[in-house]
Amino acid sequence: xxxxxxxxxxxxxxxxxxxxxxxxxxxxxxxxxxxxxxxxxxxxxxxxxxxxxxxxxxxxxxxxxxxxxxxxxxxxxxxxxxxxxxxxxxxxxxxxxxxxxxxxxxxxxxxxxxxxxxxxxxxxxxxxxxxxxxxxxxxxxxxxxxxxxxxxxxxxxxxxxxxxxxxxxxxxxxxxxxxxxxxxxxxxxxxxxxxxxxxxxxxxxxxxxxxxxxxxxxxxxxxxxxxxxxxxxxxxxxxxxxxxxxxxxxxxxxxxxxxxxxxxxxxxxxxxxxxxxxxxxxxxxxxxxxxxxxxxxxxxxxxxxxxxxxxxxxxxxxxxxxxxxxxxxxxxxxxxxxxxxxxxxxxxxxxxxxxxxxxxxxxxxxxxxxxxxxxxxxxxxxxxxxxxxxxxxxxxxxxxxxxxxxxxxxxxxxxxxxxxxxxxxxxxxxxxxxxxxxxxxxxxxxxxxxxxxxxxxxxxxxxxxxxxxxxxxxxxxxxx
Numbered sequence: 001x002x003x004x005x006x007x008x009x010x011x012x013x014x015x016x017x018x019x020x021x022x023x024x025x026x027x028x029x030x031x032x033x034x035x036x037x038x039x040x041x042x043x044x045x046x047x048x049x050x051x052x053x054x055x056x057x058x059x060x061x062x063x064x065x066x067x068x069x070x071x072x073x074x075x076x077x078x079x080x081x082x083x084x085x086x087x088x089x090x091x092x093x094x095x096x097x098x099x100x101x102x103x104x105x106x107x108x109x110x111x112x113x114x115x116x117x118x119x120x121x122x123x124x125x126x127x128x129x130x131x132x133x134x135x136x137x138x139x140x141x142x143x144x145x146x147x148x149x150x151x152x153x154x155x156x157x158x159x160x161x162x163x164x165x166x167x168x169x170x171x172x173x174x175x176x177x178x179x180x181x182x183x184x185x186x187x188x189x190x191x192x193x194x195x196x197x198x199x200x201x202x203x204x205x206x207x208x209x210x211x212x213x214x215x216x217x218x219x220x221x222x223x224x225x226x227x228x229x230x231x232x233x234x235x236x237x238x239x240x241x242x243x244x245x246x247x248x249x250x251x252x253x254x255x256x257x258x259x260x261x262x263x264x265x266x267x268x269x270x271x272x273x274x275x276x277x278x279x280x281x282x283x284x285x286x287x288x289x290x291x292x293x294x295x296x297x298x299x300x301x302x303x304x305x306x307x308x309x310x311x312x313x314x315x316x317x318x319x320x321x322x323x324x325x326x327x328x329x330x331x332x333x334x335x336x337x338x339x340x341x342x343x344x345x346x347x348x349x350x351x352x353x354x355x356x357x358x359x360x361x362x363x364x365x366x367x368x369x370x371x372x373x374x375x376x377x378x379x380x381x382x383x384x385x386x387x388x389x390x391x392x393x394x395x396x397x398x399x400x401x402x403x404x405x406x407x408x409x410x411x412x413x414x415x416x417x418x419x420x421x422x423x424x425x426x427x428x429x430x431x432x433x434x435x436x437x438x439x440x441x442x443x444x445x446x447x448x449x450x451x452x453x454x455x456x457x458x459x460x461x462x463x464x465x466x467x468x469x470x471x472x473x474x475x476x477x478x479x480x
Contacts, residue, residue, distance in 0.1 A: 039065055047059075050186060056141070059173065068134065089428060094140055110127065119222075152265055161271060162192075171279075188375050192230040234334075241257065243256070243380075259344070290329055293372070297323075304344070367434055383422075395436070
């Protein structure tokens with residue numbers, strides 16, 4: 001039976017009310033964050049750099065907000081579960097201005113829990129400095145690093161074989177948004193490319209493979225690809241690095257770094273021939289490495305390099321007022337799967353690193369990360385040993401780390417030295433940025449050690465004088 005004319009206004013009113021309630025509920029739902037549904041990627045360009053042992057990805061996104069949507073305060077970025085395990089760092093910038101006046105503003109990137117991605121993917125939120133208005137378009141430049149993402153194949157090679165590796169990714173970017181146009185470029189270190197997955201349109205020019213241009217990709221699209229190519233760059237992996245920074249207010253900062261290093265490439269099989277290695281270095285052991293380069297602060301002094309056996313003289317230091325470079329060789333060249341341990345130590349002038357804050361506290365301005373170039377640090381521990389008597393320590397690091405306090409003891413210490421311990425896993429060269437350790441210190445504590453030395457010497461002199469004036473001889477008794 002058709003509704004009567006009198007009931008039509010009531011039906012329309014109820015329908016409008018239901019739609020409004022549903023819209024309000026959707027807006028309040030945490031699984032559907034505001035502004036997400038209106039965003040789309042107009043153009044995307046992904047460039048993957050495989051020329052070294054670490055995968056570096058440069059991603060350019062031209063993002064547009066729908067005219068009917070609300071302002072968007074962030075843009076979501078998706079990673080597969082495997083990428084999240086090997087993700088070392090993510091950086092984002094936003095292009096503002098036009099042509100010569102264009103500037104790139106850094107943006108924070110944080111893990112997002114606002115929405116669920118399919119197939120176990122993880123979402124990261126790029127927080128915009130100014131909200132993206134309806135119908136507005138902006139360009140985002142992203143950079144992220146993946147470690148341990150190149151898989152050696154074959155897994156074992158002889159001394160005379162080159163190293164081949166696999167790399168797995170997607171021809172299209174994994175995005176929670178609709179992507180109108182995109183292309184992916186993969187650059188390899190040489191022209192020797194054994195094979196690569198073809199997803200039309202696909203083209204190759206020397207060491208570079210291009211996937212795309214692809215149009216109108218639905219959200220969460222994924223087209224798996226596999227690239228098999230030659231990569232003989234040193235796969236230097238620092239399994240554990242413990243750096244100890246001892247600050248002395250008497251004018252010196254002493255650094256001690258203990259390394260556990262291994263070659264993370266294809267494992268070496270067969271017998272190692274040093275004669276063949278030295279006579280045919282360009283062919284024999286192409287993927288091995290026999291020297292390393294460490295970039296140290298300027299004006300370092302008292303540099304040493306040793307292992308369990310003792311000091312190693314095969315090192316060269318180049319230092320000036322701007323930088324210091326230490327090039328050194330382990331006792332033997334490293335092939336795939338081989339390990340070595342060593343220690344590097346050096347001193348630095350205190351005035352280059354210790355400053356006073358506006359609130360009266362002192363702070364040490366140090367550098368995070370590992371000084372060895374092109375290496376991955378699986379487990380990094382930095383111990384900043386403050387002068388005895390320091391209070392209220394606080395470490396300010398520009399990314400997430402694990403921190404705790406402990407007490408260290410050295411010569412002439414009475415109550416021990418407060419030590420700030422900072423730990424982080426999966427560290428790469430992009431983590432080599434300054435960080436600060438703030439603390440309070442009473443200058444009277446600087447007199448503790450001199451007074452202890454003076455007291456000890458004074459006690460020794462008094463003991464010697466008393467000993468010289470004592471008669472400890474045994475005399476004969478006189479007969480009555």
